Amino acid sequence: MQTQYINEMLNLPELKINQILSINADELHIEAVPLDDKQCCPCCGSDQAVIRKGSNDMRIVRHLSVFEKKTYLHVPSTRLLCTRCKAGFVWMYEFVGPKQRYSRLFRSHTAEQAFGSTAAHSARMQQAPVSTVQRIHNEAVPVEYERVCEQVWEEAKETTDLVLDVDDFAIKKGHAYNTGIFSAAITSHEIAVAIKQAF
Ligand SMILES: [Zn+2]
Known part of the structure; x- marks a missing residue:
């Protein structure tokens, strides 16, 4: 070849x-x-x-x-x-x-796959040990966190009619709940509809 x-x-x-x-x-x-x-x-x-x-x-x-x-x-x-x-x-x-x-491309691909599913799934797909994928994933989290924060912040700054919403979520069912703040850009008409529905 x-x-x-x-x-x-x-x-x-x-x-x-x-x-x-x-x-x-x-x-x-x-x-x-x-x-x-x-x-x-x-x-x-x-x-x-x-x-x-x-x-x-x-x-x-x-x-x-x-x-x-x-x-x-x-x-x-x-x-x-x-x-x-x-x-x-x-x-x-x-x-x-x-x-x-492990090459940088292998690491980023593996981390991305784990973000989208689980480390176990990514390990199966990549034919790599779960512990290795877990480590690659954990090392990628702070970088991804920075990237997402920056992206969300930039989007928020450029958005008019920004609405913040608070909700709770658990990473795993039955485990400790976290509080999440969500932002959304919706029109004032949609806000009016949402308020009406809430009452
Ligand atoms: Zn020199």
Whole structure:
């Protein structure tokens, strides 16, 4: 199979696929390397004096499934040295955070799926351990919270005839109830109808 198609499917422009290491009914292992040959030094921000200093073991990173198979990327963990700053560092990838074993796309996809259902469901869909999905989900919650707050605030500021409503809800039936404040933009005619119905 042409590796360029897989390259497009993986949606990781920083990488070039070297070879398919193995493929079976459940798993696909792909070896890939960065397109660039050096990176900027984290201290001086320049790549002028950066040299390669060998490699650690390959990093194995779980990525989004390809052909419904669990997909793992094997990428080099290249050591670099800035001879000017004497700073040693390891190749940083855009697609995966330092020391992480799941790619950013895998993490966001998994968290999104868990937001829409449950961690158990997302774990089944992603063929990943529930504890891993739970952790990814928990790490995504504060970020999602910030995003939703900002979005709601912006929408509220731009909305005329804003109506606030208070209601209670429980995450799980029979568990502690939370108070939620809802906002809605409705016309004054709708408010009049709602008030009439309430009495
Ligand atoms: Zn430097």
